[in-house]
Amino acid sequence: MSQWLTLLQKETLEMWRNFKWIWVPITFILLGVKEPLTSYYMPQILDAVGGLPEGAVIQIPTPSAAEVLITGLGQYTTLGVLIIVLTTMGIIASERKSGVAAMILVKPVSFQSFVTAKWAGSALLMWISFFIGYLATWYYTGFLFEWIPFDQFLQTYFFYALWLTVILTITVFCSAALMSPGIAGFISLAAAIVISLVSNTLSNWFEWSPAQLTAYANEVLIGQGISDHSLPAGILAVVCIIVLLSLSVLIFRKKELAA
Amino acid sequence: MSLIQISGLKKQFQGTEVIKGLDFSLDKGKCIALLGPNGAGKTTTLRMLSGLMNPTEGKITFTEAKKGEDIRGLIGYLPQFPVFYDWMTGLEFLSYVGRLAGLSAKEAKERSLELLELVGILDAKNRKTAKYSGGMKQRLGIAQALIHRPQLIMLDEPVSALDPIGRREVLDLLEGLKKETTILFSTHILSDAEEVCDEILFLHNGKIVESGTMTELRERHQQAKIDLFFRGKAVQYAHFLETHEVTQSVMLEGNRVSIFVKDIAIARRAFLQAIAEQNWPLEKFEVSSMTLEDVFMKVVRK
Amino acid sequence: MDQLANYMPILAPIAIIQLILLITAIIDLVRIERTNGPKWLWALIILFINIIGPILYFVIGRRSN
Numbered sequence: 001m002s003q004w005l006t007l008l009q010k011e012t013l014e015m016w017r018n019f020k021w022i023w024v025p026i027t028f029i030l031l032g033v034k035e036p037l038t039s040y041y042m043p044q045i046l047d048a049v050g051g052l053p054e055g056a057v058i059q060i061p062t063p064s065a066a067e068v069l070i071t072g073l074g075q076y077t078t079l080g081v082l083i084i085v086l087t088t089m090g091i092i093a094s095e096r097k098s099g100v101a102a103m104i105l106v107k108p109v110s111f112q113s114f115v116t117a118k119w120a121g122s123a124l125l126m127w128i129s130f131f132i133g134y135l136a137t138w139y140y141t142g143f144l145f146e147w148i149p150f151d152q153f154l155q156t157y158f159f160y161a162l163w164l165t166v167i168l169t170i171t172v173f174c175s176a177a178l179m180s181p182g183i184a185g186f187i188s189l190a191a192a193i194v195i196s197l198v199s200n201t202l203s204n205w206f207e208w209s210p211a212q213l214t215a216y217a218n219e220v221l222i223g224q225g226i227s228d229h230s231l232p233a234g235i236l237a238v239v240c241i242i243v244l245l246s247l248s249v250l251i252f253r254k255k256e257l258a259a
Numbered sequence: 260m261s262l263i264q265i266s267g268l269k270k271q272f273q274g275t276e277v278i279k280g281l282d283f284s285l286d287k288g289k290c291i292a293l294l295g296p297n298g299a300g301k302t303t304t305l306r307m308l309s310g311l312m313n314p315t316e317g318k319i320t321f322t323e324a325k326k327g328e329d330i331r332g333l334i335g336y337l338p339q340f341p342v343f344y345d346w347m348t349g350l351e352f353l354s355y356v357g358r359l360a361g362l363s364a365k366e367a368k369e370r371s372l373e374l375l376e377l378v379g380i381l382d383a384k385n386r387k388t389a390k391y392s393g394g395m396k397q398r399l400g401i402a403q404a405l406i407h408r409p410q411l412i413m414l415d416e417p418v419s420a421l422d423p424i425g426r427r428e429v430l431d432l433l434e435g436l437k438k439e440t441t442i443l444f445s446t447h448i449l450s451d452a453e454e455v456c457d458e459i460l461f462l463h464n465g466k467i468v469e470s471g472t473m474t475e476l477r478e479r480h481q482q483a484k485i486d487l488f489f490r491g492k493a494v495q496y497a498h499f500l501e502t503h504e505v506t507q508s509v510m511l512e513g514n515r516v517s518i519f520v521k522d523i524a525i526a527r528r529a530f531l532q533a534i535a536e537q538n539w540p541l542e543k544f545e546v547s548s549m550t551l552e553d554v555f556m557k558v559v560r561k
Numbered sequence: 562m563d564q565l566a567n568y569m570p571i572l573a574p575i576a577i578i579q580l581i582l583l584i585t586a587i588i589d590l591v592r593i594e595r596t597n598g599p600k601w602l603w604a605l606i607i608l609f610i611n612i613i614g615p616i617l618y619f620v621i622g623r624r625s626n
Contacts, residue, residue: 003359006359019589023616023619026578026579030578037572083620086621098342099342100343102338105311107360107407144571345594389594
């Protein structure tokens with residue numbers, strides 16, 4: 001356990017040194033907050049940009065708070081995912097490529113701890129960044145539109161975070177299985193997109209898909225309550241995470257560290 | 260008292276056998292050089308011993324390891340090109356590795372400072388490893404190999420990449436380490452092996468072709484040798500020397516011919532006569548016994 | 562002017578964190594040994610492309626090892 005904590009501590013320290021603890025949360029704030037701001041100021045923005053013919057009146061219906069929040073959350077499943085994948089794809093692959101993984105693993109370090117501590121480090125960064133970002137989005141939405149109950153905020157945070165953790169784990173898995181960070185990132189992104197697309201278009205067949213968690217969260221926001229399918233989807237997400245992590249350890253242990 | 264025993268060690272890469280069955284044991288407290296030309300399989304052998312590579316066949320046994328014990332804890336390993344986290348300072352890296360090897364935070368720091376002092380880079384302890392020079396990295400690499408007081412340290416070409424001054428310093432460092440632990444280091448430079456080590460394992464084409472202590476090797480290969488130095492290329496005289504009945508083998512190198520002979524007296528008479536009769540442009544005639552370098556060359560050319 | 566005063570409490574925090582993002586990117590750029598692509602180009606990108614510039618730098622401009 002103490003070895004695992006040492007490994008995790010190294011991950012968090014590294015994220016301070018390369019400023020990830022600063023720029024990732026800020027990016028997540030800006031990503032989400034953009035939505036309530038632009039929706040709220042849309043009339044003024046159009047006005048200021050001008051160029052509309054004299055007398056043209058644009059009627060923009062004021063969106064509801066839930067709609068704003070859902071669009072804001074949409075940013076996290078697109079650009080947010082991109083950032084998660086890009087910052088995580090090298091986590092194991094680049095250490096192996098540079099040879100520093102070999103320096104560490106000639107010491108009596110368990111492979112399982114090595115992989116899971118890395119996963120935990122990047123998951124921690126993602127959970128905290130997403131929490132801060134979504135909290136800011138929720139706050140601005142409440143301030144400018146209407147307040148969404150805080151327990152709904154927490155529920156939806158949990159659903160989205162679980163899906164993002166699945167994607168993060170896919171990335172960690174690719175990083176452990178492949179030698180090149182670039183290819184690992186590409187495959188992770190492709191996997192995330194395919195899973196989302198398939199689950200969304202065939203949503204009747206894939207009610208238990210972890211990708212549907214975001215849809216169930218959105219239902220919570222528009223007042224439909226928690227879907228019955230969210231439990232199996234959540235359980236499957238956790239199973240996916242555990243299986244992928246175990247596979248990562250297995251593959252990483254099999255691979256020879258020195259090429 | 261043997262520390263580690265290797266039997267039938269083999270390694271294949273994509274069907275080609277790189278290590279073709281090694282059997283040897285290392286004695287406790289000795290300094291052993293793994294000597295061989297580039298591509299002989301030195302790095303592969305060390306990687307298998309350190310656990311970074313899995314042998315295709317064969318066994319590595321630590322005599323003193325308890326059942327189920329992680330042998331990585333008994334080994335310190337320095338790869339040929341050590342790499343560090345470039346955002347860590349030298350002290351941070353050593354402490355980190357020390358803690359991973361099971362030391363407490365306090366122990367790890369104390370031991371790190373002690374080792375930084377030993378390898379002579381204590382001044383740079385708070386500098387990022389990204390700013391270290393090649394020699395400093397090599398020293399930090401040696402320090403990290405020693406951090407958990409391993410029973411065996413393995414160094415892969417520890418001096419090859421260094422300038423003459425750095426080489427001297429690292430060799431002196433190794434000389435000092437011999438008292439504390441068993442050392443196995445690979446090199447392709449014979450004089451380094453000769454200088455620091457008690458024993459030599461000659462590796463060539465994935466096999467151990469010769470091994471033993473320095474004195475054993477010299478005795479075994481003691482053989483009369485005559486060196487002839489010519490003005491100009493020596494190749495045109497080689498044929499005569501090669502075919503002479505007293506000759507065992509001949510090595511050519513530029514203007515020098517080394518002839519290993521069965522009987523020095525007969526050979527001396529015969530060659531001097533030939534030189535005089537055929538009026539060869541001889542510059543130097545030398546009778547000597549085999550050096551370790553000759554052993555090396557002979558073994559490699561076999 | 563009136564309107565601007567109204568917007569201030571809403572927009573000021575955003576402006577501040579944007580500034581923090583920009584400053585950390587610049588500090589990192591100054592300290593780092595090498596970047597992917599020329600450093601001066603990254604300096605321009607960070608300074609002149611609002612928000613996206615610094616993020617782009619952190620995601621693809623940094624190079625470790």
